[in-house]
Amino acid sequence: MSHLTPDDIQKLAQLSNLELTSDDIKDLPQQLAKSLDYVENLKDIQTDNVPASHFTTSAKNVMAEDIVDESIMLTSSTALKNASNKKGSYFIVKRIL
């Protein structure tokens, strides 16, 4: 059985680029423990040699020629329409390095 400590939660939040409030850090370990305890029931089921199902229909990979379809392209002004921080035809992002 796995239980998440407040430190684990902070680490996962950091990896998920989330800032947690002090309430979140207090509440989440207990709430997630309930979920993790519940899903223990999967151990009742024998799954050796069972394939994983990531997909439920018989759909196959769809291949397409690598050509530009202008009918589904956005112009840069349309693509930038909802951005809060932009310059010319660029999105401004946080400095990474």
Place this chain on the structure above:
Amino acid sequence: MSFLGRSLASLLSEGAVGNEVFEFFMKRIRTYDDKIHAFVPGGIADIFSAAKTGVLCGLPLALKDNIVTANLPTTASSKILEGYISPYDATVVTGLQTAGASFLGKTNLDAWAHGSSTEASDFGPTSNPYNLERVPGGSSGGSAAAVAAGLAPAAIGTETAGSIRLPAAWCGVVGLKPTYGRVSRYGIIAMGSSWDCPGPITQTVEDAALLLEVIAGQDPKDATSMSIPVEKWSKLLKTEKKLTIGYADEYFKDVDPEIMASVENAMHALEDRGHTLKKITMLDPKYAISVYMILQRAEVSSNLARYTGVRYGMNRTAFGKEAKKRIILGAFVLSSGYVDEYYKKAAKVRYLLAQDFKKAFEDVDVILAPTTPVTATRIGDADAYAFFGEMMDVLTEPAAAAGIPAISIPAGLSEAGLPIGVQLMGKHFDETTVLQIAYQLEQDLAFDRQAIFEKYA
């Protein structure tokens, strides 16, 4: 002229004109939505814009607000997307517009469709038209409440695991979750990508069939949509075929006795029609809760990673409590050292759930079950649960995990005056049989969907 309580099919056969019908419902929204909050703030269309041609002749619909529209804001009921206007329309929207639909507006949901009560909307809860202190269910709660209260003649919702069927059951309307891949997901704000499925929420089974005809079909923009012929389901509803209807005790466990009485009533009605009832054994739906809780959280943590505030919307500090909880659990079940124990295990059990249905459908044509274990809960009740949605969706999750079609139709009212739903689950891409049996049951159960309008007239 009153269009209240008319199904799309009857409006069409009466030759009702799109803009008149639109104005009629718009007036009702302005009068009654203050009480119900079926629509999101800023999400009401106001202006009729549709060709009065096509299959739908301009008739108005409500759209769940996680379906992107270029002419109306789309928020998924989240603060992050408040005021967001999509540069493109979802494929279902384009399809409906081509068929002549007009849109009354965008309906409320649990933010990002994370929930089963519509209380987790960042813009506040929707009320159940049958009892304003109760929830409408979710996550397509606004769509179901709008149809139930006569604020829209029909609506489009989306389901990941119960989000169409549960609110349909709790609001006394029809909700159809098509087969995964039957309807394009392009332009549906992604939640659980291997589960998500748009579908109709309507007053009648015939209308669900009619709308499915419009929205179904392969879409080059969604590689998971499939090339399976789209039928004229609304013309195929009447059949003389005698079928075998399965039922399983595993779906009756811990179900409210009043709901069970409605299910038994439905079983008798089917028998009276000459269908054969057959008891089958299914995997306990409690395992579907676990499968869903793991796989959906994993997909959520990935899908919500795109909300960085760079291209659109606010930054990640605007996520609500529920979204943060799901992202963190999703990141955990996918993390190194735990991925086998959780994610891979759940994916294997998902395979077994799908096989379980496959095996059952060797013996039966459809499976009948209650849609929900209880009737609509009180606003605020969800807070007492660590995972309210999963517990309420226990009976809808297995079909969602298996990707099969299922429909919930109203089967009566509880003593407290709350709607009860029964569901029919069918084989992959066999919406035809599901709709046919639902159509028969709808006539036999004769639910009075008009009575509620007295509260809103």
